Structure formats: structure tokens, C-alpha cells
Amino acid sequence: MLRAWNPGAVRAYLDGPALQLWRKAAQDGVLCDNLEATLDGVATLISGTGWGSDLDHEARKAARTRRVRSIAVLDNWVNYRERFVRGGEMVLPDEIWVVDEYAMAIAAAAFPSVTIRQKRDVYADEQLRGIAPPPDAGDAELLYLLEPARSNWSRCEPGEFQALRYFLERFTRLNLPPELVIRLRPHPSDDPAKYDEFLGSCGASRIVLDSGNLGASMSRARWVAGCQTYALTLALRSGRKVFCTLPPWAPPCTLPHAGLVHIKLIDT
Secondary structure, eight states: OGGGSOGGGOEEOOOHHHHHHHHHTTOOSEEOSSHHHHHTTOSEEEEOOOSSOSHHHHHHHHHHHHTOEEEEEEOSSSOTGGGGEETTEEOOOSEEEESSHHHHHHHHHHOTTSEEEEOOOHHHHHHHHTOOOOOOGGGOEEEEEOOOOSOOTTSSSOHHHHHHHHHHHTGGGSOOOTTOOEEEEOOTTSOTTTTHHHHHHHOOTTEEEOOSOHHHHHHTEEEEEESSOTHHHHHHHTTOEEEEOOOTTSOOOSOOOTTEEEHHHHOO
16 A cells, blocks of 8 residues: 555555564665654554454554644454453544445444545455456366364364364365365465374375465366355455355354355354
8 A cells, every 4th residue: 555655755664464564565765763753744654453462552642742744554354443442441533444345334334523535445456356267167176275273263263274174174065176185375474394293193185274365276276165255255255155164163254245055044
């Protein structure tokens, strides 16, 4: 999104994954080493809404004190009001940017007094340019997008493994080719060996671990499955049939997108 701006007009202060992405993209603009220097003399603040740090919250507080126009970006579909609270203190921006019509509706309901604008999802557009149309059924695979559930849903196994087993147990009910190759794509935050034991125990040669570029992996697939990772929305937009594998005992899926097939509803 920042690439569309005059590089000389952009001043950034980042940490964590955002800083790594900035450096990887060789983004033009001034990279500052503290919040105060970043806000000196600026007309507008654009901040994120992640959970990983308090930086965005502190930036919005400072912008309010300095009477700097504040814009926050919501690139998700859940826990909107909570994203603007730290230590019981809510700090809302002057304006919120969202990435699609689903987020627009949720944000408008959550923040009736804040200006909401829908912007083009530049990241999604870039990813979609690298994904080919769905292949013919005879040559296609299924891509399973893994992600940490960060909960065991009151059971004795991490949620991501429960969802994967639930999907494989109900595979025959999904009207898919019986010998379909299933590629398991670990989340970028996963340990590379996380699923080795599972693959060794499942005894199915057609279930393999995926690696490499997401666009190439999705281009081989006609079907995509997973819990609620953002990449499922890319699969929907690229014309794939997409399955949500959250089991009935897991919390509801946070993705509001039409076209997502919830396996647990097929069971009922």
C-alpha cells in the first residue's frame, strides 16, 4: 500500500515481522528508531491492529495527543474492538481502512462513529497474480493449509492436529477423488519437523508435506482445506473449492466469506 505514496513522504517505525517485511521489500522511505521521531511533523499516522505488540496502540495515543490524523488498518475479520484496547484503555483512530466488503460490514457495526473506508487489498492482489486458474480434476491436488490453533479445545492434542484428523476421517464424504494427492503446507511459524511424526503414522503415501512458493502450491490444487488461515481467502478468490476443517467442538470459524464449505455442517 505504501508503494503508491511518494517515498519521500513516508516515515516508518516498525518492529517484529513488520520490520522484517520492510527490509525484505527494500521499501523506500525513512526508517526511524523511535516513535517520537517518527511522529515529529507528520500529518497522518497509519497503524496496524495486530496482537503482537503495543506499538500501534502507543502510536495512536501519541497521535491523539499531538492532534495527528490517525488511520488504522484492519486486515482481518475478528475481535475488532479488542484490537484497540490495551490495559483496559480503548484508543480509536479517526479513520479505519478495511480490505473487503465483509470487513466493511463488521467494522461499520463495531464503530458507528468512526469513518470506515474499503481499500484495495494490495497483498492479496500480488499473491493472486502468482496463482494459476484451477487445474482439471484429473491432474489436480488438494492443498491443506496448516496453522497453529494455539488451543487444544479441552482435548489432549493441539487443535491443528485435531482438525487435520477430522478432515481425513471425513474425506470420503466430501465427494473428492479417492486417490487425490493431499499436500500439507505448514504455517510459516511452524517448526519444520512439526508434522514428521504425523506423516510417519498416517500410512498414506498420497499425503505429503508441501514446501516452496504458496502460489505454485496453490496453482497445483483444485481444492484447498484448512481451519481459518488468511490464505483460505486467497483460495476462494482464485476459484478453488475451499473446505473449513474446524471440528464441531472447536470455536466457530472467524472467516465470514461466502463459498467456504464447513465440513462440520456436512456431518449434520
